[in-house]
């Protein structure tokens with residue numbers, strides 16, 4: 312009998328397995344239908360011996376000290392601040408847009424103050440910001456929107472930014488200084504020996520059993536367990552009762568080149584040219600030294616593995632119907648990006664899993680307190696029967 316069946320060996324499932332096994336001494340079975348642990352963060356050495364991320368570049372960044380310290384139990388880190396260039400009008404310019412982007416693109420030599428005024432002069436008045444288009448044109452105007460955002464978003468989402476929730480482009484800042492870092496979080500680093508190694512260390516405990524190549528449907532009726540933690544797609548769990556939750560997918564085309572370095576930056580975005588959105592060079596992320604180099608192209612597509620929940624109002628409403636079912640399902644806990652239908656970064660999923668662990672332990676402590684009765688006799692025992700017990704006060 313397992314205390315927990317955990318579906319999915321990504322961040323959500325593995326963090327919970329680790330906490331439950333090591334802190335609460337629970338017996339845990341982790342199943343994943345893929346042939347590896349680490350979920351979408353999975354990395355491996357390819358046939359040339361270069362460390363690559365199978366599901367596209369994963370860069371760790373967080374403002375949460377707790378999350379960073381928690382993961383540091385399982386890995387050392389390589390300090391790494393991510394940088395991206397965008398190929399626009401035949402030039403490679405910093406992305407997010409900053410002072411250098413504007414100066415290079417328009418052949419100017421503005422300072423921070425002047426660029427702020429320049430962007431203000433381009434910005435359009437948008438009375439109510441609703442869509443992804445509104446966010447950008449109200450900040451930098453239509454021309455920069457067309458050059459950097461419109462076609463990229465169309466490729467990435469198969470929809471015009473005017474049809475997408477404002478959250479998609481709100482994430483991308485505009486800077487009037489020369490800061491060309493992609494993220495500004497307090498902690499930015501890559502696991503020194505890769506993500507998969509970090510997951511191996513998380514799951515390495517006698518209380519944890521891992522079954523790969525296993526869809527949970529195939530075992531759920533045969534393996535006894537008390538509670539389930541589910542990090543797969545929530546609509547799939549309920550047999551698509553209300554219909555499919557829409558996702559955008561990607562195809563990854565990996566290549567190894569016979570040259571030591573290939574790109575001018577770790578990632579180059581192609582908003583307007585090519586069918587792919589971006590190219591990543593892995594050695595720039597991992598710091599690995601190798602005479603060859605490995606890159607990956609990302610081609611967005613409608614069908615395939617579910618990667619990005621599509622942020623539109625009707626999808627949020629559909630998810631809410633599934634959430635209601637999930638909340639009403641006893642002894643099953645839904646966690647992670649697929650089970651809660653949200654685009655979460657890795658650190659957010661770790662935080663979500665740690666929060667669920669806390670909730671589970673509080674719940675089991677309450678149950679223990681409510682069920683363990685002191686062995687007392689005589690009048691005290693009678694009193695015990697008469698006075699309702701309040702576990703919170705014990």
Ligand SMILES: Cc1cc2nc3c(=O)[nH]c(=O)nc-3n(C[C@H](O)[C@H](O)[C@H](O)COP(=O)(O)OP(=O)(O)OC[C@H]3O[C@@H](n4cnc5c(N)ncnc54)[C@H](O)[C@@H]3O)c2cc1C
Pocket residue numbers: 318319320321322323324342343344345349350351352366367368369370371372525526527528542543544561618619646647648649655656657658660
């Ligand atoms: C292209 C791309 C790039 C990203 N880059 C970054 C980045 O740079 N930085 C960042 O912080 N985040 C990034 N993310 C987000 C990151 O991948 C997620 O935050 C993280 O993987 C979520 O972990 P999870 O455990 O919720 O889901 P997952 O990692 O997807 O794990 C869920 C697991 O459940 C398994 N599963 C599903 N259904 C079943 C079933 N029926 N039976 C058994 N197993 C099942 C799946 O096989 C999967 O392994 C990126 C995501 C994508 C798609």
